[in-house]
Amino acid sequence: MSRSLDxxxxxxxQAEDPKPVYDDLSRIFIDLPESGLLEIEFxxxxxxxxxxxxxxxDGNAVAIPKLRLIQAFSVARQILQQNLGHASSVILSNVxxxxxxxxxxxxxxxxxxxxxxxALLSSGTPTETALRREKVFVDTLLTARLHRxxxxxxxxxxxxxxxxxCRKLCISCDIRHDIKxxxxxxxxxxxxxxxxxxxxxxxxxxxPGLVAAIAFDVKEFCLRNHTDISGWGFLSHCIAxxxxxxxxxxxxxxxxxxxxxxxxxxxxxxxxxxxxxRTVVARERDEQNWTQFLATNTRLSLAAPHNSSQIxxxxxxxxxxxxxxxQKDHESGSRHxxxxxx
Numbered sequence: 001m002s003r004s005l006d007x008x009x010x011x012x013x014q015a016e017d018p019k020p021v022y023d024d025l026s027r028i029f030i031d032l033p034e035s036g037l038l039e040i041e042f043x044x045x046x047x048x049x050x051x052x053x054x055x056x057x058d059g060n061a062v063a064i065p066k067l068r069l070i071q072a073f074s075v076a077r078q079i080l081q082q083n084l085g086h087a088s089s090v091i092l093s094n095v096x097x098x099x100x101x102x103x104x105x106x107x108x109x110x111x112x113x114x115x116x117x118x119a120l121l122s123s124g125t126p127t128e129t130a131l132r133r134e135k136v137f138v139d140t141l142l143t144a145r146l147h148r149x150x151x152x153x154x155x156x157x158x159x160x161x162x163x164x165x166c167r168k169l170c171i172s173c174d175i176r177h178d179i180k181x182x183x184x185x186x187x188x189x190x191x192x193x194x195x196x197x198x199x200x201x202x203x204x205x206x207x208p209g210l211v212a213a214i215a216f217d218v219k220e221f222c223l224r225n226h227t228d229i230s231g232w233g234f235l236s237h238c239i240a241x242x243x244x245x246x247x248x249x250x251x252x253x254x255x256x257x258x259x260x261x262x263x264x265x266x267x268x269x270x271x272x273x274x275x276x277x278r279t280v281v282a283r284e285r286d287e288q289n290w291t292q293f294l295a296t297n298t299r300l301s302l303a304a305p306h307n308s309s310q311i312x313x314x315x316x317x318x319x320x321x322x323x324x325x326x327q328k329d330h331e332s333g334s335r336h337x338x339x340x341x342x
Contacts, residue, residue: 021068142182248284270313278317
């Protein structure tokens with residue numbers, strides 16, 4: 001959201017009392033939904049609301065005018081500054097709603113994020129209920145239709161802190177749900193969201209039993225967003241993390257076959273998908289995958305315009321994959337070759 005304000009907005013800010021607006025907006029985050037996440041978006045001047053109406057809500061969908069958020073932000077900042085001015089480490093109850101407004105306005109407000117951490121730890125070990133509630137709050141911002149929030153390093157760091165704390169306290173998390181409903185949503189709303197996919201690697205952590213299922217979920221995301229290199233990179237990571245060799249080979253073969261089918265049908269020649277294919281085919285060393293890879297690559301190369309960038313991408317992928325397969329075959333042969341007699 002742009003931080004610039006025109007003269008009409010400035011005059012309205014000076015003319016109206018912002019406290020009622022703050023009270024209304026802060027209640028959105030006090031009464032979070034019991035199921036699902038809020039769908040937040042900002043309204044511009046082209047969607048004016050009636051006097052006294054500070055936001056629109058339909059179920060979990062919430063729309064907030066820019067002017068109202070700025071008014072609430074001014075009050076929230078005062079509340080936080082007053083709290084920080086006290087020598088006591090006690091965090092007053094009205095500060096937490098204020099930090100929610102601050103992070104909604106500015107997802108990189110590090111003081112607000114750290115204040116929420118302090119609040120959770122203020123009474124010792126936080127309860128599972130408190131941690132899950134905080135997770136709903138941060139996931140709401142990370143999946144909102146707000147460009148800066150979905151890729152905010154501060155918000156993803158806050159979520160990482162929550163996940164780490166939950167693991168220490170042996171609080172279970174639905175990893176597959178988090179990757180599908182948080183990581184993938186953030187990835188679709190902010191393409192090439194490397195921060196979100198790096199968080200997915202943390203979630204994968206010590207859950208080898210889920211890796212194969214998650215790989216197929218991520219494959220569907222990648223086929224819907226075939227130019228997103230971050231998603232393809234995570235899919236390659238998932239395949240490599242499948243612990244059982246037979247399961248990994250079977251999953252890899254199925255995924256590569258599905259991807260090549262889509263690539264062939266829609267004639268995808270973008271670098272993201274071919275970097276994934278060349279890496280997986282070379283690493284897993286499955287002959288059937290290699291044959292299908294070559295056949296699809298050759299067909300697309302013949303159909304591509306002469307001397308085009310598509311030709312370059314396809315040729316590089318084919319050459320890179322072939323060279324690395326030969327290198328791996330050589331290394332494997334060297335390891336198994338009998339020692340030379342002196």
